[in-house]
Amino acid sequence: MKKTCTNIDQFMAGLRKRNPGQEEFHEAVQEVASDVLPFIANHKDYQGECLLERLTEPDRVITFRVSWVDDEGNVRANRAWRVQFCNAIGPYKGGMRFDETVTESVLKFLGFEQIFKNSLTGLPMGGAKGGSNFNPKGKSDGEVMRFCQSLMTELHRYIGPDKDVPAGDIGVGAREIGYMFGQYRRLSHSFTGAMTGKGISFGGSVGRKEATGYGVVYFMREILHAVDDDIKGKTAVVSGSGNVALYCIEKLVQLGAKPLTVSDSSGFIYDPDGIDEEKLAFLKDLKEVRRGRIEEYAEKFGCTFKEGRPWGVKADLAFPCATQNELNGDEAKSLIDNGLLALAEGANMPCESKAQHLLRKHVLYAPGKASNAGGVAVSGLEQSQNSQRISWSLEEVDKRLQGIMKDIHGKCIEHGKGKGAGDKTDYVRGANIGGFIKVADALQECGVF
Numbered sequence: 001m002k003k004t005c006t007n008i009d010q011f012m013a014g015l016r017k018r019n020p021g022q023e024e025f026h027e028a029v030q031e032v033a034s035d036v037l038p039f040i041a042n043h044k045d046y047q048g049e050c051l052l053e054r055l056t057e058p059d060r061v062i063t064f065r066v067s068w069v070d071d072e073g074n075v076r077a078n079r080a081w082r083v084q085f086c087n088a089i090g091p092y093k094g095g096m097r098f099d100e101t102v103t104e105s106v107l108k109f110l111g112f113e114q115i116f117k118n119s120l121t122g123l124p125m126g127g128a129k130g131g132s133n134f135n136p137k138g139k140s141d142g143e144v145m146r147f148c149q150s151l152m153t154e155l156h157r158y159i160g161p162d163k164d165v166p167a168g169d170i171g172v173g174a175r176e177i178g179y180m181f182g183q184y185r186r187l188s189h190s191f192t193g194a195m196t197g198k199g200i201s202f203g204g205s206v207g208r209k210e211a212t213g214y215g216v217v218y219f220m221r222e223i224l225h226a227v228d229d230d231i232k233g234k235t236a237v238v239s240g241s242g243n244v245a246l247y248c249i250e251k252l253v254q255l256g257a258k259p260l261t262v263s264d265s266s267g268f269i270y271d272p273d274g275i276d277e278e279k280l281a282f283l284k285d286l287k288e289v290r291r292g293r294i295e296e297y298a299e300k301f302g303c304t305f306k307e308g309r310p311w312g313v314k315a316d317l318a319f320p321c322a323t324q325n326e327l328n329g330d331e332a333k334s335l336i337d338n339g340l341l342a343l344a345e346g347a348n349m350p351c352e353s354k355a356q357h358l359l360r361k362h363v364l365y366a367p368g369k370a371s372n373a374g375g376v377a378v379s380g381l382e383q384s385q386n387s388q389r390i391s392w393s394l395e396e397v398d399k400r401l402q403g404i405m406k407d408i409h410g411k412c413i414e415h416g417k418g419k420g421a422g423d424k425t426d427y428v429r430g431a432n433i434g435g436f437i438k439v440a441d442a443l444q445e446c447g448v449f
């Protein structure tokens with residue numbers, strides 16, 4: 001019987017050859033394979049069916065043109081994708097990203113990560129991701145609406161509550177989901193939960209907007225409790241000022257921590273007095289309503305604005321919540337030299353591999369597929385509520401979210417406790433193996449396809 005190749009160099013050479021130039025995808029697979037291949041080598045049950053080879057090949061990649069008309073009457077064209085990676089344990093599930101940096105490689109890395117993340121939540125969701133190189137920044141509401149409607153005119157053929165359920169990600173918030181869902185409803189002539197992150201007035205779940213940011217802080221609380229410590233009184237450096245960052249800050253403030261920074265693509269602010277509820281309200285208005293630049297915070301509250309990234313600021317905890325590869329090896333070293341205790345990723349793959357390596361060795365380090373799973377978990381709860389045509393209260397959703405983050409932490413402990421440097425828990429290994437097992441079991445039990 002042909003066995004899974006368990007040599008990482010050989011495995012990666014094959015993957016690179018089949019996916020030339022897709023750097024982000026290579027990086028994401030390398031991280032998972034370096035834990036999963038040794039696991040397979042030690043577990044006969046998982047050796048026979050080329051499981052990781054199959055899991056690194058998407059079920060399908062749908063690529064299409066999106067034509068739309070701007071406010072001046074010019075016809076514009078963008079490219080969009082939906083990467084349906086693996087539906088072994090449930091309908092495809094994952095966000096849509098609108099940003100000029102979106103490529104097939106970026107969406108393959110995100111869709112691949114989503115397989116393991118969704119498995120860790122314990123909910124029946126497969127892995128997918130989609131998006132477009134359309135940049136919503138600086139576009140009018142009318143332009144964004146026409147773009148979203150045009151995109152959904154093609155995408156609607158491939159999605160549905162039992163097939164594939166997209167949601168938001170970078171550049172896709174409540175406004176974009178509303179426009180896309182509205183078009184889906186029109187074209188499908190039905191009202192079903194084919195998307196999550198919907199507005200509360202049309203089938204959304206309370207708590208979804210807050211879920212990723214709250215979830216990452218709940219996960220950090222578990223990490224600290226496991227070493228008899230607590231979040232209260234800790235200082236935190238946070239990057240980003242979008243959906244994940246804002247609600248990460250909100251939960252940090254609620255739990256008595258002191259967030260010191262936020263950033264956007266123009267730079268970061270450092271507020272040594274800490275961001276409190278009043279300052280957060282200003283930030284939410286700035287970013288969610290006015291869509292302004294972060295420098296305005298510094299002008300309003302008299303603190304520092306700097307170009308670049310916030311990782312030189314001394315803090316106990318770090319939460320990268322902006323985008324992939326936003327923290328390099330030198331920046332990780334600077335955080336560690338400044339006495340960092342723990343880092344939990346709010347974004348997907350924010351730490352470059354050199355940074356990951358150092359963080360894994362020196363601090364408690366939680367990878368996004370575990371620590372930012374709260375968003376997709378509450379999306380899963382939104383799907384359940386839609387199927388049953390009921391709405392849970394915020395208390396109910398938040399209680400479930402906290403339970404899910406605790407369970408994910410438990411899986412990381414189960415597969416990673418004592419496996420890291422100095423007998424620390426290796427959360428990366430824990431998440432990779434914990435996520436892999438359920439999907440691998442399902443693949444084996446459903447026959448080869």
Ligand SMILES: NC(=O)C1=CN([C@@H]2O[C@H](COP(=O)(O)OP(=O)(O)OC[C@H]3O[C@@H](n4cnc5c(N)ncnc54)[C@H](O)[C@@H]3O)[C@@H](O)[C@H]2O)C=CC1
Nearest residue numbers: 169170171212240241242243244264265322323347348375
């Ligand atoms: N929204 C969600 O529920 C989830 C999001 N994520 C991940 O979290 C990260 C942030 O997503 P959202 O907050 O939803 O997006 P968002 O669009 O609301 O915010 C993104 C933030 O990142 C900043 N940013 C983007 N590119 C940047 C760059 N090159 N340099 C510096 N800053 C940059 C933006 O200024 C903005 O503050 C992404 O990696 C996303 O994949 C992960 C799990 C769920």
Ligand SMILES: O=C(O)CCC(=O)C(=O)O
Nearest residue numbers: 093094095167375376379
């Ligand atoms: O809620 C969802 O389906 C999407 C979440 C997501 O894109 C992510 O976890 O990165």
